[in-house]
Amino acid sequence: MSIQNIKVIRVHQYGGPEQLKLEQVECPKPSVGEVLIRVHAVGVLPTDCKIRSGMLKDFFSVDFPYIPGSSIAGVIEEIGPDVTGFKKGQAVFGQSTKGAYAEYITTSVERLALKPDGISFDEAVTIHGGAGSAWAVLFDNAKLQEGQRVLIHGAAGGVGLFATQLAKWKGAHVIGTASTANVDFVRSLGADTVIDYTTTPFEEVVQDVDLVIDSIGGDTLERSWSVLKRGGTILSLVTHPSQEKAQELSVRAEHNIARPNREALRTIAQLMADGKIKTFISKTFTLDEAPQAHELCQYGHVRGRIVFHIAD
Ligand SMILES: NC(=O)c1ccc[n+]([C@@H]2O[C@H](COP(=O)([O-])OP(=O)(O)OC[C@H]3O[C@@H](n4cnc5c(N)ncnc54)[C@H](OP(=O)(O)O)[C@@H]3O)[C@@H](O)[C@H]2O)c1
Structure with missing residues (x-):
């Protein structure tokens, strides 16, 4: 019928x-x-x-x-x-x-x-719009490598919770930002360091980062330039970072538009089913x-x- x-x-x-x-x-x-x-x-x-x-x-x-x-x-x-x-x-x-x-x-x-x-x-x-976006920005766009230092803003959010776990899964050193209520949650995802953005300006305690994932924009993006290594990368999910500023600091800065392919969706779902990452x-x-x-x-x-x- x-x-x-x-x-x-x-x-x-x-x-x-x-x-x-x-x-x-x-x-x-x-x-x-x-x-x-x-x-x-x-x-x-x-x-x-x-x-x-x-x-x-x-x-x-x-x-x-x-x-x-x-x-x-x-x-x-x-x-x-x-x-x-x-x-x-x-x-x-x-x-x-x-x-x-x-x-x-x-x-x-x-x-x-x-x-x-x-x-x-x-x-x-x-997964779509969350884990998939985290995969695409970390691996397809940034080509994140084991041992690199990554700063993930909004680490408790729909993209951030997966970006934190996937970056750890890859062997990166992960620093996440969140409000007080989410600090323990982000730590439970495996972040090496969690910064409570309501009490601590992250740029005062973070340096020499290879990659910044920005899911917030505005002032958070602007304050992120100073934490990057020379040759580092800043990928914003929400806006187009200044190319003048990127050139001046010898870093790469982009608005991420990478999307995961079907193989990535399958891998993420299997990692979840196997309990290796959680939602x-x-x-x-x-x-x-x-x-x-x-x-x-x-x-x-x-x-x-x-x-x-x-x-x-
Ligand atoms: N371009 C792309 O490919 C793409 C893909 C997916 C998503 N996006 C965009 O990326 C953004 C994030 O997506 P989402 O799904 O992760 O959003 P979301 O789930 O709504 O994220 C909300 C999270 O942001 C955190 N947050 C808010 N203000 C913050 C601040 N100043 N510093 C650090 N964390 C802060 C909140 O944590 P607290 O409560 O602890 O503050 C909350 O957990 C959205 O604007 C979305 O449209 C773009």
Whole structure:
């Protein structure tokens, strides 16, 4: 029996969290290269809030009404034409190309991977936009090597908690920043040093760093230049660092846009299933609580990730 109407969240205009409307729509059909997924969980990413507010409208276009989100995990319900490598009934996770806040969604299979049994759907949605971004910035972009010193800002966040663990896994010396309430948490992730940014200016206690991962921007990015070694690298997840400043200090500085490939997604999921790295879900919401989930996400102090739990 084919699925008729499904619940989705749609946004009809830029604005606050109240723009996230729960609606019923017809279930989509997968087109060429796509699958239909019964969504079990969705990751609530800061980017989802930025797109909804209109903050990214000069860089990222949307067609209203649109379904927000990109990080999904679920079970393949139907296969579209010309899809190879996937079949009905498989549990998958990754990046959806057509939104995520929905009971069912169609998406290209390009950025999907098989979910191992050892992780839940809720855990799997902390990979795209979290662990995957950490992998891409540390390994694909920065080519982090064993023994290097890395400073990770926002080490308790959805990207930072994985960047901290993955950098340690690679054998780097990790320094993380967090507020008082998250210091012990970041230490539990394996960071060699944790700096409470509410009491200690990090630039007064950190020096000779090979790599800075900046997920905060603004003043945090500006104060990070002084901790870098000559020849070091600063990669910001949120903004374009000054190229004049980078030249002056003989360092590399970039806005990271690297994305993990399917192999990286698989490796991360297996590391999680094997207990070598862990995730943290601070709170789960239902789809109809989407405005509350965005309120919490845009507050900017969530530990780990917020997740929509949609189906068991
Ligand atoms: N370009 C890319 O490829 C890419 C990929 C993923 C994400 N992003 C962007 O990167 C940013 C971070 O993403 P995320 O998912 O990790 O966000 P998140 O989970 O919302 O991160 C929030 C974390 O930031 C910490 N924090 C807030 N202010 C801080 C400060 N001044 N110093 C140190 N830590 C601070 C908070 O810890 P405390 O509560 O302890 O303060 C909280 O744990 C977002 O803006 C996102 O859009 C970009």
